Amino acid sequence: MELQELVQKAKKGDEAAFYELMQLHKGRLYRIALSYLKNSEDAVEALQEVTYRTFRSIRKVKEPQYFTTWLTRILINYCNDELKKKKRTLVSDNLISLMGSEHQSSWLEVEEVISKLDSKTRQVIELKYVHDFKIKEIAEILECPEGTVKTWLNKGLKELRGQLEEKGGLGYA
Amino acid sequence: MLNAEEKKLTKAQAALENIEVPEFQLDAAIAAGISKGKKKQKKNLLFIRTLASAAILIFAFTAMLRTSETFASYVTSIPGMEKIVELVRFDKGLTSAIENDFAQKIGVSDEHDGIKITLDSVIVDEQMMVLFYQMESSGNRKDISIKDIQLTDDQGKSLGFSSSVWLGPVDFQQKNVYQATYTFDGRLPPENMKMNIWLAEGRDGEVITKLEDKWVLPFSVDRDSFMGKKEFIDVNETVTIEGQKITIEKVSIYPTQIGVIVHFDEDNTKQIFRFEDLRLVDETGEEWAAISNGTIASHFNENRHEVYLQSNYFKKPKELYLRFNSLRALGKDEVEIMIDPGKMEVLKAPSDGRLLKVSREENQLLLTFQRDSKDGHGNISIDQAVDPSGKEIGDGSASFRWNDESPLEVLIPYFGEGAAPGPITLKLNDYPATIKGEAKIRLK
Numbered sequence: 001m002e003l004q005e006l007v008q009k010a011k012k013g014d015e016a017a018f019y020e021l022m023q024l025h026k027g028r029l030y031r032i033a034l035s036y037l038k039n040s041e042d043a044v045e046a047l048q049e050v051t052y053r054t055f056r057s058i059r060k061v062k063e064p065q066y067f068t069t070w071l072t073r074i075l076i077n078y079c080n081d082e083l084k085k086k087k088r089t090l091v092s093d094n095l096i097s098l099m100g101s102e103h104q105s106s107w108l109e110v111e112e113v114i115s116k117l118d119s120k121t122r123q124v125i126e127l128k129y130v131h132d133f134k135i136k137e138i139a140e141i142l143e144c145p146e147g148t149v150k151t152w153l154n155k156g157l158k159e160l161r162g163q164l165e166e167k168g169g170l171g172y173a
Numbered sequence: 174m175l176n177a178e179e180k181k182l183t184k185a186q187a188a189l190e191n192i193e194v195p196e197f198q199l200d201a202a203i204a205a206g207i208s209k210g211k212k213k214q215k216k217n218l219l220f221i222r223t224l225a226s227a228a229i230l231i232f233a234f235t236a237m238l239r240t241s242e243t244f245a246s247y248v249t250s251i252p253g254m255e256k257i258v259e260l261v262r263f264d265k266g267l268t269s270a271i272e273n274d275f276a277q278k279i280g281v282s283d284e285h286d287g288i289k290i291t292l293d294s295v296i297v298d299e300q301m302m303v304l305f306y307q308m309e310s311s312g313n314r315k316d317i318s319i320k321d322i323q324l325t326d327d328q329g330k331s332l333g334f335s336s337s338v339w340l341g342p343v344d345f346q347q348k349n350v351y352q353a354t355y356t357f358d359g360r361l362p363p364e365n366m367k368m369n370i371w372l373a374e375g376r377d378g379e380v381i382t383k384l385e386d387k388w389v390l391p392f393s394v395d396r397d398s399f400m401g402k403k404e405f406i407d408v409n410e411t412v413t414i415e416g417q418k419i420t421i422e423k424v425s426i427y428p429t430q431i432g433v434i435v436h437f438d439e440d441n442t443k444q445i446f447r448f449e450d451l452r453l454v455d456e457t458g459e460e461w462a463a464i465s466n467g468t469i470a471s472h473f474n475e476n477r478h479e480v481y482l483q484s485n486y487f488k489k490p491k492e493l494y495l496r497f498n499s500l501r502a503l504g505k506d507e508v509e510i511m512i513d514p515g516k517m518e519v520l521k522a523p524s525d526g527r528l529l530k531v532s533r534e535e536n537q538l539l540l541t542f543q544r545d546s547k548d549g550h551g552n553i554s555i556d557q558a559v560d561p562s563g564k565e566i567g568d569g570s571a572s573f574r575w576n577d578e579s580p581l582e583v584l585i586p587y588f589g590e591g592a593a594p595g596p597i598t599l600k601l602n603d604y605p606a607t608i609k610g611e612a613k614i615r616l617k
Binding site: 015018019022023026027030031034035040044045047048049050051052053054055056057060074077081095098099100103104106107109110111113125129130131132157160161164 | 176177178179181182183184185186187188189190191192193194195198199200202203205206207209210211532533534535
């Protein structure tokens with residue numbers, strides 16, 4: 001069934017359609033939650049809370065084509081609230097342990113340089129490159145104009161380039 | 174072509190993609206999220222629209238409908254009135270009105286689409302009218318909700334009385350009796366009226382399509398049977414509880430209810446919100462408590478309220494006392510909550526620390542309050558939020574949600590409502606803080 005059709009059904013209270021929608025998005029939501037909260041247990045809990053919030057407010061989705069970005073926004077708001085609550089830097093041990101050994105060093109490297117960006121810029125960079133959202137989608141998630149997203153992206157990439165050059169990490173420079 | 178830094182980032186994406194998803198745990202989380210959503214949706218979501226007008230009516234809904242299953246034999250059996258007696262059994266005044274043959278039998282029906290609505294009877298006096306009606310379905314219609322109920326004159330013109338009616342799902346299996354209450358506010362109802370009911374097809378109270386037909390129930394009331402059935406007592410006695418002066422001005426006794434007009438001294442240091450146990454007691458010790466269903470009070474202003482008690486009009490006690498021991502009140506310097514939505518910071522709140530936090534949920538501000546009792550929404554109520562320029566924010570709606578373990582969460586529309594930036598003010602109009610004492614005023 002088409003995503004939009006599922007959203008329409010779920011809006012009318014069709015629980016099976018709602019379950020199907022969450023099934024379609026669970027993997028991506030889980031990975032985004034992992035990248036924020038850094039451990040699997042918290043990411044699973046995030047999915048539960050986001051399912052609950054979405055279930056309660058799905059009627060408010062006006063345009064079914066924005067469902068995915070709307071859902072992502074609910075997750076990101078939740079994760080940011082959780083991070084504020086925890087008020088400490090999270091260690092990535094659990095997250096790293098979930099990855100294959102060949103990926104661990106590249107993740108850590110990126111995490112190190114990204115962590116130096118301001119939070120808004122980092123969010124945009126992560127959504128674009130780590131979570132593979134289009135610029136238009138990021139604008140919907142963050143509820144801001146596409147131009148703003150582009151500005152942040154350019155700023156972020158420039159800073160990253162500077163950092164990597166400093167470290168001598170650009171292989172073919 | 175990707176830049177080097179973009180390439181690095183893409184590797185991080187591959188690393189994340191490489192993580193195996195715990196299917197079973199995620200499915201369990203989705204199921205738990207849905208079940209939590211269903212539970213809250215059904216049980217404990219109270220949607221309140223704050224009235225902007227000066228004379229505010231305070232409502233409570235403990236029993237807008239009752240099912241026949243819970244019928245108990247201890248109530249007086251009156252042929253043909255069993256279900257209505259059962260519906261009003263928590264209101265001694267209405268029960269006694271029925272026992273004293275004060276209800277007027279109507280028995281008018283209207284049927285469309287296989288759904289039949291019958292206006293069974295009314296209890297009416299100079300103060301208010303209670304309509305009792307039943308709904309039946311001959312077909313297998315499901316998911317029907319009452320969408321709107323309007324009381325008009327025989328020409329179909331709305332009478333504009335304050336009302337408290339049940340709008341929500343209808344259970345045809347249970348053959349419920351429903352109650353609609355109209356308060357006349359000093360006017361008198363015409364002899365000929367029409368009850369107009371609109372239904373909708375929906376699910377869990379969520380309306381999907383309004384049915385085209387309108388169910389119309391014309392009926393007449395016999396004015397002579399209730400005109401003049403009332404009694405006024407001028408009291409004008411002041412009592413002091415924890416330093417707060419409370420004057421009982423006047424008591425009016427009608428068959429359907431008893432109104433008590435109270436005045437809280439303007440110089441009181443505390444704002445009094447509600448009586449917790451205002452009651453009438455006769456010479457035998459029998460008590461009549463506050464009305465707990467429908468309009469329970471009207472507030473002429475902050476300091477002058479009329480509170481409604483169950484009636485003992487038909488009982489005619491020899492001696493009668495008005496008593497109370499506990500009132501909900503808060504220091505006048507504490508009744509305003511101030512929040513900076515930009516920083517999600519509480520700038521001012523009652524000193525008891527009950528307001529735990531402020532956060533955002535979608536486009537709403539979420540205020541979390543600690544709750545004492547295991548049942549109910551904890552007696553917290555808030556006026557419409559006001560922005561720094563003094564403008565009211567949103568449409569006056571607020572949602573309250575809670576469950577057995579959780580604190581009370583109050584959701585107020587804020588983001589996207591065009592409020593001026595800066596701190597907003599929320600005025601409390603009920604709060605779980607009390608003053609206690611002893612008041613016993615002789616009325617008869």
